[in-house]
Amino acid sequence: HNAIDLDLYDRNIxxxxxxxxxxxxxxxxxxxxxxxxxxxxxxxxxxIDIFKEVLKQNPNSYLFLLGDGVERHKIxxxxxxxxxxxxxxxxxxxxxTVDIMQAIDIMILPSLxxxxxLIAIESQALGIPILVSDTITQExxxxxxxxxxxxxxxxxxxxxxxxxxxxxxxxxxxARIKELGYDSSVAIKKIENIYK
Numbered sequence: 001h002n003a004i005d006l007d008l009y010d011r012n013i014x015x016x017x018x019x020x021x022x023x024x025x026x027x028x029x030x031x032x033x034x035x036x037x038x039x040x041x042x043x044x045x046x047x048i049d050i051f052k053e054v055l056k057q058n059p060n061s062y063l064f065l066l067g068d069g070v071e072r073h074k075i076x077x078x079x080x081x082x083x084x085x086x087x088x089x090x091x092x093x094x095x096x097t098v099d100i101m102q103a104i105d106i107m108i109l110p111s112l113x114x115x116x117x118l119i120a121i122e123s124q125a126l127g128i129p130i131l132v133s134d135t136i137t138q139e140x141x142x143x144x145x146x147x148x149x150x151x152x153x154x155x156x157x158x159x160x161x162x163x164x165x166x167x168x169x170x171x172x173x174x175a176r177i178k179e180l181g182y183d184s185s186v187a188i189k190k191i192e193n194i195y196k
Contacts, residue, residue: 002086006183008098009125016102023062023089025103028053030061030165033104033128035097035119036111038069041077043110043133046151048078050108055087055157062119063088064104066097101126106161109133110151116140121182127170131160142180143173 017027025031033049036042051063064143065075069153072090079088094100098164099109105122107130114133120140123130134148141148151154175185 003079006125006178009174010173011127011170012048012102016104019100019103025062026060028060030058030106031064031104031162032061032065032161033066033101033107034109035066035101036109036117037067038071040069040071041112041114043112043151044071044075044079046154047108048082048084049154050100050110050157050161052082052084053154054072054161054196055084056114057158057162061087062092064100065089066091066094066100067091067187075154097166098122098126101128104128106131106164108157108161110129110157111136112147112151120146121177125177125182126172127163131157133138142177145173 020027020031032054034047040042051061056063076090079085091100101122107119107128109117109120109130111117111130111133112135116137116139117132120130120132121142122150124143126127127145129145131147132151133151133169135151136148138148140146147160
């Protein structure tokens with residue numbers, strides 16, 4: 001398995017609040033997040049469409065876009081023309097991804113296609129709900145925090161985001177994720193055994 005160090009994924013509400021303060025985001029706001037390169041496969045225009053639908057239902061919402069790439073300027077223009085620049089935060093590449101994720105209420109990953117995205121494992125390890133496109137392998141659904149949706153209409157995505165907001169009681173799923181083989185300590189032992 002493409003595993004992660006589960007010890008790094010401690011949920012820290014106070015750290016999340018600090019991140020929000022840094023970006024002047026209210027404590028009670030809905031924060032949607034996406035982490036990925038700005039390339040066509042990541043489907044950023046659809047992310048913006050989803051977020052516009054979210055704003056219609058909850059104007060107190062923000063979008064964190066972590067990453068960089070060839071399509072970033074195009075997406076910045078899209079955000080500007082939709083007049084939502086004050087709600088979308090382009091963060092570029094960040095070293096402290098886990099810290100930033102502490103401030104996010106729900107992650108979205110509507111990629112056109114993808115293998116097994118680590119961010120889906122990381123989100124579940126942090127107890128953050130994540131919506132992924134149904135073009136991504138079903139292997140990412142390790143817990144009930146992960147849900148797959150088609151990428152033909154942004155409205156169901158927005159509906160899921162709004163319906164999950166505020167209802168997610170934090171549950172530590174790391175033991176379950178470890179059991180499924182996605183902790184690096186377990187994966188390393190398996191690799192060692194293969195070489196032996």
